[in-house]
Amino acid sequence: MEDQAAESPYDLILKNVARFIDLNDEEKKLYISLLKKGSAKRKEFVMQPGEITKYEYFVTKGCLKVYSLDRNGVEHVSMFAIEDFWTGDMASFIGQQPSTYFIKALEDSEFLMINKENFERLFKEIPKFERFYRNLYQRSLVSYIKRANQGISLTAEERYEIFLSKYPHIANRITQKDLAAYLGITPEFLSMIRSKMSKS
Template identity: 90%
Template sequence: MELHASESPYDLILQNVARFIDLNEQEKELFKSLLKKGSAKRKEFIMQPGEITKYEYFVTKGCLKVYSLDRNGVEHVSMFAIEDFWTGDMASFMQQQPSSYFIKAVEDSEFLMITKENFERLFKEIPKFERFYRILYQNSLVSYIRRTNEGISLTAEERYEIFLNKYPHIANRIAQKDLAAYLGITPEFLSMIRSKMSKR
């Protein structure tokens, strides 16, 4: 969901929240007051391994990449977050422990952020947000389990087709090497898959 010219970043996040809970005007204003605006230029890091995650991020413009490096320096992409996506390192954020992930802007990006302190205040002052974040985190866990199972049981070509069907609006915004790192294959192998599919 892209942000239209007449909309503010807060409109987008309120629409996101409204899918699961209803807020009155006072609650909307309180929620907005607990958020902070942020931005990152293309290729800029907003988080690196060893840092404690200070924020949960909601992307209002652009694209962020969450990834880790293995001991051989090979990149493994966990997710791409575009407009209307939440992202961050939930474990680091909730437990205030050092993260193992990089978060890097793939495009010039803008986002709304909430601190751990304001996150807890939100639950205390608007309890219905516990339902919202429970659903959000449940969906995230289900996606993680599904993707793990797909990595074990499906071919790279099948995983690529699933990505295209699920995220057609992301595929043309990211580099081939980044998509290959998400699929767990080399860019060369992804190129072969694309060539094979184009001949069907």
């Protein structure tokens, strides 16, 4: 298998797209021409609340954290996006309304971006991309609903185990504090869970 690290950012995104739609060489060239490269240093913000989301992001290197703050200033992490993950604020991007989310780099990160104008142009010139993004957004919605249901029906320990089984490649790249904010518990409680699991 080809080492993913040796791939160009465009190879990575084209493989991602190919999971849902087939592109010919001309369509690939057009798609790549509509993308822009971006980067963020560790702890740098890619987006903050109040801003209208200008881009959809595809991570080619590093790790981004998407989160919000409640009225008490408590952090709630929505997702972690590493290589081969899409992220952003879909509602803000589509509706061009101010976002309520932060996107922050947890590592030095690189990504490919598509803006709203090129997003709309993509649908006109390569209509099959509507199917690609429909699949992308449907999967995102299903994941959100599953996670919401797990928050109601499962214990913190069960949610932690699911995270480890689903995202083992992310768990060792984030802090205990960030993982706790994703699970909706305190870092201290997560430490207790880890200690309990290590003894069982």
